Amino acid sequence: MLCALDVRFMPARSNLTESWEITLRSNINSFGEGWGLREDKGRMRIFHRRNGKQTFAPLGLRWHKDNQTKAYKRAEEIKDLVKQGTPIKDAAKRIINGNVETEEDWKGALIRFKDQKINHGTSIKIETWNAKYEPVLNAALKLLLANNAPTNPADLIDACLKKWKPGSRSREIGAQNLTQFLRHCVMRESFPVNWTPPIELKSHIGRKAANAKSQKMHPISEIEILSIINSIPNDPPGKKWKDAICLMAVYGLRPVELLHLHVRTDEKTNEPYLFCSYEKRSGLGVTRPRRLLPLPIDGQDWNLLLRLKTNDIKLPPLESKNGSGEAARKYLERRPSWVSLSKALKRRKENLGTYSFRHSFSVRGHQLNIDGGSMAEMMGHSYETHCRAYPFATEKTTIAAHEKALKVASAMKP
Numbered sequence: 001m002l003c004a005l006d007v008r009f010m011p012a013r014s015n016l017t018e019s020w021e022i023t024l025r026s027n028i029n030s031f032g033e034g035w036g037l038r039e040d041k042g043r044m045r046i047f048h049r050r051n052g053k054q055t056f057a058p059l060g061l062r063w064h065k066d067n068q069t070k071a072y073k074r075a076e077e078i079k080d081l082v083k084q085g086t087p088i089k090d091a092a093k094r095i096i097n098g099n100v101e102t103e104e105d106w107k108g109a110l111i112r113f114k115d116q117k118i119n120h121g122t123s124i125k126i127e128t129w130n131a132k133y134e135p136v137l138n139a140a141l142k143l144l145l146a147n148n149a150p151t152n153p154a155d156l157i158d159a160c161l162k163k164w165k166p167g168s169r170s171r172e173i174g175a176q177n178l179t180q181f182l183r184h185c186v187m188r189e190s191f192p193v194n195w196t197p198p199i200e201l202k203s204h205i206g207r208k209a210a211n212a213k214s215q216k217m218h219p220i221s222e223i224e225i226l227s228i229i230n231s232i233p234n235d236p237p238g239k240k241w242k243d244a245i246c247l248m249a250v251y252g253l254r255p256v257e258l259l260h261l262h263v264r265t266d267e268k269t270n271e272p273y274l275f276c277s278y279e280k281r282s283g284l285g286v287t288r289p290r291r292l293l294p295l296p297i298d299g300q301d302w303n304l305l306l307r308l309k310t311n312d313i314k315l316p317p318l319e320s321k322n323g324s325g326e327a328a329r330k331y332l333e334r335r336p337s338w339v340s341l342s343k344a345l346k347r348r349k350e351n352l353g354t355y356s357f358r359h360s361f362s363v364r365g366h367q368l369n370i371d372g373g374s375m376a377e378m379m380g381h382s383y384e385t386h387c388r389a390y391p392f393a394t395e396k397t398t399i400a401a402h403e404k405a406l407k408v409a410s411a412m413k414p
Contacts, residue, residue, distance in 0.1 A: 023068070024068050024071060025037050028072070028075050034050055035047070039063045042105060043061070043189060044059040046092070058190030060104075060191070062105045074095050077091075078091045078092050093192075104195070106145065106185075110137055110181070113180075116188070127323075133177045135174070136177055136178050137177065144156070152194065153179075154198060156178070157197065157204045160174065161205070171206070175201045175204050178197070182197040183196070217353040218350035218351055218359060218391075219391055220356050220360050222298045225249050225297050226300075227341070228245065228332075228335070228338060228341065229242060229245055229246060231337035232245070239314075243314075243315065244315050244328065245332075246301075247304055247313075248328075248357040249357040250297060251292045251295075252358050252362065252365075253276070253358065254280070254355075255327070256318075256323060256325065258318055258324060261275070261292075262275045263305065272305060273305070274291075274294075274304075275292065295364045295368070325354050329353065362390040362391055362392070363391050365378065372386055
């Protein structure tokens with residue numbers, strides 16, 4: 001039974017401590033020596049000190065006055081189990097998982113998860129949160145706060161992923177980020193363990209249909225790159241976009257990296273070089289800023305470094321709502337040469353996109369016998385990413401390499 005604590009002769013309490021907190025803590029303290037209650041990230045946690053060791057367990061409730069009676073009841077049930085020899089954490093799990101009235105603060109948990117992802121650990125950028133995390137987590141929150149809310153992680157994941165095609169990269173990213181949130185809720189927010197997400201996500205992500213079209217971008221030849229560049233109009237907007245395309249092609253840039261270019265001077269040689277200050281943040285880590293090294297297109301680099309140093313290059317507007325890549329894509333899709341090349345690639349079951357320049361940079365580097373580790377460093381990603389997502393060769397370059405090898409082998413014969 002809850003008893004009222006006489007606080008008439010207690011010192012004036014802080015504005016951060018309310019009377020219900022004092023009462024609830026006092027009643028749990030009355031269980032006996034070593035029992036107590038504390039707040040942890042807006043949640044209630046009971047603790048018990050025994051043989052000099054203090055152990056905490058969640059009550060599965062928000063730290064709120066409306067949960068006072070419910071919290072005392074759960075704490076009392078946990079205490080009774082502990083007296084029977086059940087460890088406090090196991091006792092808490094039994095009480096919480098067997099109580100249909102458990103209240104999870106999904107909104108608060110999402111706020112704290114966002115803070116954790118952006119400001120701690122392998123932090124991500126707010127743009128990444130908005131594009132990759134927010135869509136699936138907002139959908140999850142809407143479902144969880146509805147009357148017929150999912151009651152387990154598997155049903156929640158399936159319901160949230162319906163908007164994306166089975167087997168798609170977007171569906172895979174959505175599944176991964178939603179399970180990150182659920183793990184945070186169980187491990188950091190003391191949610192019931194039955195909200196622990198599945199480790200295996202293949203059944204939720206699904207497979208692409210046999211006739212589904214790949215969205216992977218493919219490399220294009222130097223001749224095709226030059227054709228695109230030379231077809232861009234020579235008007236003021238065209239000049240800006242031509243320089244932007246040349247920079248992406250010669251330096252293998254992501255479109256967003258056009259906004260992070262700086263000309264620096266080498267301390268040893270006193271020669272200028274191009275530097276990219278962009279940091280790509282993801283759940284896998286942070287890509288470090290890097291020195292950029294050019295791979296000219298058919299011997300051409302359009303004096304890009306010198307023209308950047310003298311401020312002769314003015315880039316087009318790239319800061320759009322949907323990102324720099326979208327701005328570049330929209331401009332290129334209005335160019336007849338781009339449309340024509342896109343159709344040609346589709347006929348050979350390949351895709352053309354703004355990343356095609358970057359993929360072509362990778363192929364040129366390997367044609368020049370630059371090893372995979374060095375290419376990964378030049379392109380600003382891990383070796384693992386390079387091997388998984390970027391081409392080392394095309395069918396054409398593979399045939400050429402094979403013919404060259406046969407000639408060398410033939411010349412070596414006595």
